[in-house]
Amino acid sequence: MLLIPCPWCGPRAEPEFSYGGEPVIRPGPAESVTDADWADYLYMRSNEKGAHRENWCHTNGCGQWFTLTRDTVTHAILSAEKP
Ligand SMILES: [Zn+2]
Secondary structure (H helix, E strand, O other): OOEEEEOOOEEEEHHHOEEOOOOOOOOOOHHHOOHHHHHHHHHOOOOOOOEEEEEEEOOOOOOOEEEEEEEOOOOOEEEEEOO
8 A cells, every 4th residue: 555645635545546647738729639649648657667648636535636647666755846
């Protein structure tokens, strides 16, 4: 289990949080987005080995979203940032 440092509440146990995936930028404007661009936005993720940025929500706490940088090999948490 991870001990996740919520930027507002401090360190809390992982079951208090919800994983929100990696931050992605929505393509736009809608008129110029191709089907391939939209499919990449919806389904393709980097799945990096090593330091990885992830969105997390403290759902059973303050309810705030934040960005966590976590090493996907060691599970070490490198930083937690307010949006
Ligand atoms: Zn919190």
